[in-house]
Amino acid sequence: MPSGGARLFPNGEPSGRARRVDVVADPSTYRPAPGTIPEAPGVYKFRDTHGKVIYVGKAKSLRSRLNSYFADVTALHARTAQMVTSAASVEWTVVSTEVEALQLEYNWIKEFDPRFNVRYRDDKSYPVLAVTMQEEFPRLHVYRGPRRKGVRYFGPYAHAWAIRETLDLLLRVFPARTCSAGVFKRHGQIGRPCLLGYIGKCSAPCVGRVTEDEHYEIVSDFCDFLAGRTEKMMRRLEKEMTRSAEELEFERAARLRDDLSALRRAMEKQAVVLGDGTDADVVAFAYDELEAAVQVFHVRGGRVRGQRGWVIDRVVEADAGAALSTLVTQFLSQFYGDQADLAGAADAGASSPVPREVLVPELPEDCDAVTEWLCGLRGAKVRVRIPQRGDKRALMETVERNAKEAFAQHKLRRAGDLTARSAALQELQDGLALDTAPLRIECIDVSHIQGSDVVASLVVFEDGLARKSEYRRFKVRQAASEGDVAAIAEVVRRRFQRYLEESTDEPKAGIDPETGRPRKFAYPPNLLVVDGAGPQANAAADVLADLGITDVAVIGLAKRLEEVWLPAEPEPVILPRTSEALYLLQRVRDEAHRFAITFHRSARSQRMRKSALDEIPGLGQTRKTALIKHFGSLKKLRSASIEEISGVPGFGRRTAEVVHAALAGDTNTDEGRQ
Template sequence: MADPTTYRPAAGTIPTDPGVYKFRDVHGRVIYVGKAKNLRSRLTSYFADVVSLHPRTRQMVTTAASVEWTVVGTEVEALQLEYNWIKEFDPRFNVRYRDDKSYPVLAVTLNEEYPRLFVYRGPRRRGVRYFGPYSHAWAIRETVDLLTRVFPARTCSTGVFKRHRQIDRPCLLGYIDKCSAPCVGRVSADEHREIVEDFCDFLAGRTDQMIRKLEREMTSAAEELDFERAARLRDDVGAMRRAMEKQAVVLGDGTDADVVAMVGDELEVSVQVFHVRGGRVRGQRGWVVERSDDDSMGEQVSQFVTQFYGAQVDLDASVQIDDGRARGESIPREVLVPELPDDQAELQEWLSELRGSRVALRVPQRGDKKALFDTVARNASEALTQHKLRRAGDLTTRSAALTELQETLGLDQAPLRIECIDISHVQGTDVVASLVVFEDGLARKSDYRHYSIRQAAGEGRSDDVASIAEVTRRRFLRHRQDQEAPERPAVDPESGRPRKFAYPPNLFVVDGGAPQVHAASSVLDELGVTDVAVIGLAKRLEEVWVPGDDEPVILPRTSEALFLLQRVRDEAHRFAITFHRSKRSKRMTESVLDGVPGLGRTRRTALVTHFGSVARLREATLEDISGVPGIGMATARAVAAALSGDTAADGTAPDGDVPESADPVYTSDRVEETTGDRAP
C-alpha cells in the first residue's frame, strides 16, 4: 500500500485552471481519470487525511504512485477530454456504465440486396439499421409478427433464403402472406426494399400518415365493391394499431426525450433510462453500478450523461450509412434527469454540439413528464432490489475473496491482478494453452491470450507439465525483457498506454496439482521473477497447491476465495477449449482435403475459412462449394468426392481423423475421444 504523501505535488505547482487529471499506479497504468473546474482545489482534496476519505477513494490514492494533469481552455474541453481518456484507458476506479446484459434490438440489413428483419444482440455493424433497445426479445418478435402482415419483409436467414431460391418454393411465411417471397421472384428487389423502407418509417414514428393512407385505400376499395381487399386493409390497420398500443402514448406528439432516473444507497446506484421518441417509449435500458465516491446526485448525473451519450455518438459514427441519419441521432432534444449537475451549462453545450441542434437538460416538475419520471424511478428502485436479491453482498464479496486469498496464501497485498493458464489437447495432438486475466475479481477479456504449444507433445501428464512450463516461460520472458530494456518502458511514451503484459500479476494460477505448480515456479525462479505468487488448483478435490508444500491448502466449500479461484480456472478452461476446437476443426478439414486434385494450400484455406468445419463442408452442395472464390465446378466435384469417401466402412476415419459420429469430451488437461453419446 503506497503512501499518498510520497507523490503529493506541491500545492503551489498545481494550476487553478480547469483541466483533467490522471492517477497512475507503480506500473504506469491509468487507474483514475477526473475533471475539475479548479485543478488545485480538486487535487488537494485527495491528499487529505487518508482516514477521512471515502473507502473507494482511499483505495485509489493508496494504489496510485503518481498524479498528472492537463490544463484546458474551457470546462467543455475538460468534459470532452475526460470522456476520451476514460474510453481510451478504461481506468478501473472510474464508474463504468456498462449494461449487465446485451439488450436485444431489431436489426434491418439495408446493406443486403434483399434486406432482412431479425432480433440481434452485439456490436453495431455498418449498413444495418437498428431499432430499440427492447427489454425482451419476445417483444421484438411480437411486433414483427404483427407488422409483417402489413409489411411482408423477409425474416429468414441467408441459408434458408438461398435454399428456397434453389428449390423455387417459398417457405410457410410466404404461403400465409407474411413474407413477400422475394426468394421465388414474387416481388423484385426494388419492390421488396420499398416494403422494408415503409416498415422502417413506421417504426421510426411516421405511423399516423401510414394508417391514414391505409384507411383511404380501404374506403376506396369498399366503394369499388372490392370487399375482400377492403377487409384485408381493415385487418392491416388493426395490426398496426395493436403494434402501436404496445408502446403506450406517454407524452405529447413529437416529444423527443430520454428520461433518466437514479436510485441508490451508500454502495450502489441503479440507473434506468426510458427512450421516448415521437411521444412513445421506444426502448429501455438499465445499469446497477458501484458508487465511486460520496458524490452528490448531480455529480452522478454528470458522469452518466458524459459516458452514455459519448458512447452513443461513437456508435452512431461507426455504423453511419447514407440514409440521411446524423452522427448524433441517438441524442434526443431533451434529457430529463433527477437533479441538475453543477456543470449543466457545459453539458448542454457539449450535447448540443454532438447532436447539431439544441439539447436541454431538465428536471421534470409536473404533468405527464413528471408522471413518466416517477414510473422510471420505480423501475430503477425495483431493479436495485432485484439486483441485491440476486447478488446479495456482491460489492463486498470480491473484496472478501481477495482479502481471504491474501491471508490464506500469506501474500504481501491482495491479488488485484490474477492470471491463470490451462492446457487442452486431444491425446497429445493440437496442444494449446489459454491465459486469462482477472482484475479486482472481474474478468478483463481484452488481456486474454492463447498459445499454440511449440514442444512436441506425447501422451502422459509429463507433457502437460512441460506445456505449462513453456507457457509460463513465454509469458514472463517478455516481461523480464521489458524490465531489462530501458528503451522499452512499461508505458508507451507516445500513447500513454501500458505495453501488453509489461507488468506482472500478483497471483499466477495453474490448473493442476503439485507437478504443475512446481513447473511454473521453477520457470519463475529461472527467470528471476520473485514478486509473483504461484498456486495450483487441482480439479478433483479443489485443492490449492503452493510451491514447496507437501500438503495442499484446503479452503472451505463456502469460501469466497475458493469461489473466485474456481471462476478464474473455469474461465481459463473455457477459453482453452474454444481455441482448441477452432484449431482442431481447421486441421481436420485440411487433412481430409489433402491430395484433392486442383486444390492447393490457398484454396484449402479458402474452404476452411468459408465453411469452418468438416461437417459443414460435407453438408454443402456443389453450388455452395463452387461459390467459394477460386473454386470451380470441377474442383467442387473433386472435393465432394473426397468428402464422401473420407470415412471407412468400419466407421473409423483415415489418417487418424475422428469419425463424424465421434463426440469429443473436453477435460481441463486433455480431450478424450468417445463415440455415441456425450459422456457425463
Template sequence: MADPSTYRPAAGSIPTEPGVYKFRDAHGRVIYVGKAKNLRSRLTSYFADLAGLHPRTRQMVTTAAAVEWTVVGTEVEALQLEYNWIKEFDPRFNVRYRDDKSYPVLAVTLNEEYPRLFVYRGPRRRGVRYFGPYSHAWAIRETVDLLTRVFPARTCSTGVFKRHRQIDRPCLLGYIDKCAAPCVGRVTAEEHREIVDDFCDFLAGRTDQMIRRLEREMNTAAEELDFERAARLRDDVGAMRRAMEKQAVVLGDGTDADVVGMTGDQLEVSVQVFHVRDGRVRGQRGWVVERSDDDSVGEEVAGFLTQFYGAQVDLDATVQIDDDRAHGESIPREVLVPALPDDHADLQQWLSDLRGSRVALRVPQRGDKKALFDTVTRNSAEALAQHKLRRAGDLTTRSAALTELQETLGLDQAPLRIECVDISHVQGTDVVASLVVFEDGLARKSDYRHYSIRHAAGDGRSDDVASIAEVTRRRFLRHRQDQKSPITSAVDPDTGRARKFAYPPNLFVVDGGAPQAHAAATVLDELGVTDVAVVGLAKRLEEVWIPGDDEPVILPRTSEALFLLQRVRDEAHRFAITFHRSKRSKRMTESVLDGVPGLGRTRRTALVTHFGSVARLREASLEEISAVPGIGMATARAVRDALADDSAPDPAPSDLAVGAPVGPTPAGPGSDDRTSGGEDR
C-alpha cells in the same frame, strides 16, 4: 500501500484553469480519470487527511503513484477529453456503466441486397439498423408478426433464403402473404427494400402519416368499388394500430425523450432509462454500479450521461449506415434526470453538439412527465433490490475469500489479481502449460495464456519443477521488459492491442507442492520481482505451500479462501488439458501418416484439417479421401493401406479424461500424485 504525500505535486504547481487529470499506479497504468473547473482545488482535495476520504477514494490515492493533468480551454473541452480518456484507458476506479443483462433488439440488415428482420443480441455491426432495446424477445416477435402483414419483409435466415431460391418455391410465410417472397422473384430487390424502408419508418415513429396514407388508399379503393383491396387495407390499418397499442402511450404530445431514474445506497447505484419516442416507450435499459465516491446525485448524473451518450454516438459512427433518417436517433431532444449537475449547461451543450440540434436537460416537476419519471425511479429501486438479492451471496463470498487469503498468507493487501500455472503432459510428451487470471475473484478469460514447454527431460519424463520455472521466467521476463519501457497508453503502440501483462499479480499460484512453489519463487528472486506472493496448491490434500516453510498451510475444508484457490487451480487445469488434447491429437494424426508415398506435409495437414482425427480418417471411404483437395485416388489408396497396417489403437475419449493414468511413474519427494508425471494433465 503507497503514501499520497510521496507524489503530491509541489504547492502552487497545479494550475487553476479547467482541465482533466489522471492518476497512475506504480506500473504506469491509468487507474482514474477526472475533470475539474479548477484543477488546483480539485486535486488538492485528494491529498487531504486519509481518514476523511471516501473508502474508494482512499483506496485509489493509496494505490496511485503519480498524478498528471492537462489544461484545456473550456469546460466542454474538459468533458470531451475526460470521456475520450475513460474510453481509451478503461480506468479501474472510474464507474463503468455496463448493461446488467443482454437486451434483445430488432435488427434490420440494410447492408444486404434483400434486407432481413430478426431478433438480435450482441455487439452492433456495420450496415445493420437496430430498434430497441426491448425487455423481452417475445415482444419483438409479436411486433414483427403483426407488422409483416403490412410490411411483408423477409425474416428468414440466409440458408433458408438460398434453399427456397434454389427450389423456386416460397416458404409458408410467402404463401400466407406475410413475406413478399423475394426469393422466388415476386418482388424485385428495389421493391423489397421499399417495403423494409417503410417498416423502419414506422418503427422510427412515423406512424400517423403512414396510417393516414393507408386510410386514404382504403377510401379510394372503396370509391372505385374495389372492396376486396379496401378490406385488406382496413385489416392492415388495424394491424398497425394493434402494434402501436403494444407500445404504451405515456406522453400524449409525441415527446422524444429519455427518462433517467436513479436509486442508491452507500455502496451501489441503480440506474434505469426509459427511451420514449413519439410519446411511446420504445425501450428500457438498466445498470447497477458501485458508488465511486461521496458524489452528489448531480455528479452521478453527469458521469452517467457522459459515458452513456458518448458510447451511443461511438456505436452510431462505427456501425450506422449513411441514412439521414437514422442520424441522431440515439440522443433525444430532451433528457429528464433526477438532478442537474453543476456543469449542466456545458453538458447540455456537449449533447447538443453530438446530436446536431438542441438537447434540453432538465428535472421534471409536474404533469405526465413527472409521473413517468416517478415510474422510472420506482423501477430503479426495484432493480437495486433484485440485484442485492441475486448477488449478495456471491459478493459476500468473494470478499470473504480474498480477505481470508490476505490474512492467512500474510499479504500486504487482498490479492485482487491472482494468476495460476498448471502443466499438462503424457509421460513427458507434448508438454504444455496454462496460465489463467482471476481478478476480484472472477475469471478474466481475455488474459489467459498457454505455453509450449521448450525444455526436454533426458529420461523421457517431464520435469514439472523445471516446467514451472520456465513458465514463470517467461511470464515475468515479459513483465520486466514492459517495465523498462515507458507506458504512455493502455494500448501497445507496436501491436495495437491492450496491455494485459504490464503489471504483476498480487498472488502467483502454482499447481504442485513445495518443489514447484520453490522453483517459482527462485525465478522471481533471480528476476528481482519482490512484490508478488507465491504459493503452491497440492491436489492430494489441498495443502497450501509457501516457499521457505517446512510445513504447509492447512485451510479448513469449509474455507472460502480454499474454495477460491481450488477454482483458480481447476480452471488452470482445464485450460491446460484443452490445449494439450488439441496438440496431441494433431501430432498423433500426423504421425500415423508419416512415410505414406506421395503424402508430404501440406497434404498431411489437409487430411488432418478435413477429417479431424485418425478414427474419422479410418472410417472414410476412398472417394471421401480422394475428395480432399490435392489427394488423388492413388494417394487415397496409399493412405488406406497405411491405416490398415497401423495396429496402434486410437486414443479413446476416456484416455483423455482428467487424471486418467497412462503409465506408472514413481512420484518424486515432495510431489503430490497428480503432479509427478505419467498423467494426462
C-alpha cells in the same frame, strides 16, 4: 489543445499491515509541489506503480480538485481513499474549455478503461430490432451486439419476445424478409418460398415475387412506422381501403382492414405517456454507499420506445455531498458518448442518439458544459432539466420506482445465492480472524431525534439470511440522555443478561416448556455487529467482558467509509469493496437501521398522540382509541368539525365540543411555539 503535466513517483516501497488499511502508496509521496498545479480547466490521470491508468477525472480548476485528493485520507469517500492509496503518480492536461475537458475525459476513459472509473457500456443483453439496409434485400431480425455500419436499429427492448411479437404483427402489413442469408439462398435455388412466403408474411424476394426496389420500399415503410411516423401510414391505408371498397374489391379492402387492425395493436404495445409527442430520455438512480442502479426510459413521439438498466459500483467522489449530481454527470458523458460512437458506426440515416430533452433527478456538475457537449453530439439544441410537475414528473417517478425495484432485485439475487452467502461467511471468518464462520450474526442500531424517543433494534441473520421472527426492539431507559455509545451498552447488557438467565446446561434449555417455542434470547450470536465505529464497538465489548461472555466476537461498522472496527484496535479493518463479506455486513446493518427507524416512528407517533388526547378531561382509553380508529390520525382529528366528532360512537355533542376545543387549543399552542 494546449497541454501540460507533471508525473511524480513515490520515494519508498509501499507499506501495509495485514487486515488493516492496505496502504499501497502514501499520497504525500507523490503529491505535486504547492503552486505547480494550474488553476485552469483540464483532465487528470492517476497511475499505479506499473504506470497503468487507474482513474481519469476532469475539473474546472485542476488545482482545487487535485488538492482535495491529498487532504485527510480518512475524510475521503471510501473508493476515493482506495484510489489515492493505490496510485503512485498523477498527471494532468490543461484544456481551453470545460467542454473540451468533458470530451477528453470521455476519450481517455474509453482508451485506458481505468478500474476506478465506471463504464456504462452498451449492455449486450438488451435485444434490438435490426434492419440490414446495406444488403440487396434488407432483412429484419432480432439482434444483440455491437453496432455495424449500414444497419438501422430500433429499441432496445426489455425482452426478445417483445420484438418477435411486434414483428409478427407488422409482417402482415410490411412483408419484408426475415430469414438468414443461408435460408434465403437455399430457397432461391429450389425456386420455392418458405412458409412465411406462403402465408403472406414475406413478399418472397428470394423467388422474385417482388423486385429489389419494391422490397426496399416495404422495408423503408417499416422503418418509418417504427420511427414514429405512424399517422401518415394509417391515413394512406385507410384511403386505400375506402377506394378498394368503392371499386368493389372487397377482398383487398378486408385485407387492408386487417392490416390497419394489426398496426393499431402494434401501436398499443407502446403506451402513450406524453401527449405532446415529446422526444426525451428519462434517467433515474437508486444507490447506497457501494453500488448504484440506473434506469433509462427512451420516449420518442410521446411513447416509451425502449428501456435500459445497469447496476454499477459507485465511483470516486471528490465531494461526498454531490453523490447524485456526480452519478448524473458520469452517466450522461459515458452513455451518450458511447451511443454517439455506435451511431457513427451504424447507418447514416439513423436518428440521433441524443434526444431533444434529457430529464434527470438532479442537474449534473458543470451543467452548461454537459449541455453544450450534448448539443454538439446531437447537432441541435438539447435541454437537460429536472421535471417539476405534470406528466413528465409522473414519468420520472415511474422510472425512479423501476430503479429502486431493479436495485432491490439485484440485492435479493445476491442474498439468495447460496454460494455467495457461503463465501461471505468464509471471508468474515478469515478477515476478522474468527475461530468459526459466523453462522448467526446479530446487529444493534439506535434511533432517535436529538435524544428524544430513543429506541434500538436487534436483527438476526442465520446462514446469511434474515430471521425476522428473531428480531427484537428495545426502548432505551437509563442511557436515553447519554448518547449512542451509552445506549448501545445498555441494549447489549439487557440482551445478554437475558441470554444468561435463559441459558442453562439442561437439554433443550432454549425451548420454553409452556409454549414449546424457542426462548427469545436463549441463543448467542457468533458475531455481534453494532452500528458505529471504535467507541461503540469498545462499549459493547466491555459489557460482554463484565458479564463474563467470551465466545461472542464484536465489531463496529462505520457507515460513512464502511470500515470495520475491532474493539481496542486503533485502526479499522478495510474489507475489499467487491467482497461478499462487506456486502453481507452492509445488508445486516441496513436491516437493523430500517427496523430501528420503523420502531422509532411508531414510538414517536404514540407519544405525540397520547400527549394531546391525555390532557382532555373525561376522555378514557376506550374513547381515545375510538377517535383515532375513526379518523385514522391525530392530524385528521384536529381538522374535524364538532359534528364529525359527535358522529363517533360514544360521543355526544357536549363531549365533542370539549374534544374540539382542547385540540384547537393544542394546535394554537404548537403554532405559538413555532
